[in-house]
Amino acid sequence: MPTYECYTHRGQVDAAAKAQLAAGIAQIHHEVTGAPIMLSQCIFHTLDPDDHFIGGQPAHAHGVWIHGHIRSKPTGDRNKRITAGISDLLTRTLQIPSSAVWVYLNELSHGDMLEFGHALPEPGAEQGWLDNLLPKVRNQLAARKRAEISPTADGPS
Template structure:
């Protein structure tokens, strides 16, 4: 369901930063939207020097973009989410907010398929999961991660 793409200049995020940030993003999404943690996907992309420009000028130094692709939610909820994503990224990396840009893109659930099924409307996840086979349900729910330690 929610997919988070974290793009950063190479060297900005250590492997430990990535683990902690993935856990923080997952927890933020689950806490604010009520979605199960096993739905959250966090993908990291490192940009090489010369692959990242702002205003037509190469970026030198640290820069992070957190881009969330989520099912459409209320503006109030999304404002809470974006604020928490910024705070978590600042806390995890120690970078000031000017180096962290956060975006939330709404996607209608009818245009998303995960685990082989069109996604449900927010709040309808339990009914949606009733249509899964036992094998598919077990696959969907398996994860070692539950909450940040």
């Protein structure tokens, strides 16, 4: 449901840091919105030095850009809490200054998003939506939820 696209420069983030960031972003989104962690996705894109410019000049070599696509729901400071949490996660995990962090959230109506062949539900109605998925998909998601609840030494934490 929430999809976070992370843009970093080549060689800036290794596999372990990507896993840590993906888990951290999913946790932040869950804590702020209540959406199930198992439905959160994080996609990493690698930028070469000539791929991104700001004001006509090459972007900061250690910059990180996060674009989150989330379901809209008017709730006070929700987005501010998500962006601040992600910024803090990035600065701690990657040891970069906050001036090298950009976080953008795009709110979409639940009907503007389709996953697993179904339009997304309104926030809070995830269980009914999950119940209508194909059994194979439900089983895959249930396995993610079990891993989230009881992580192994090799699994998510």
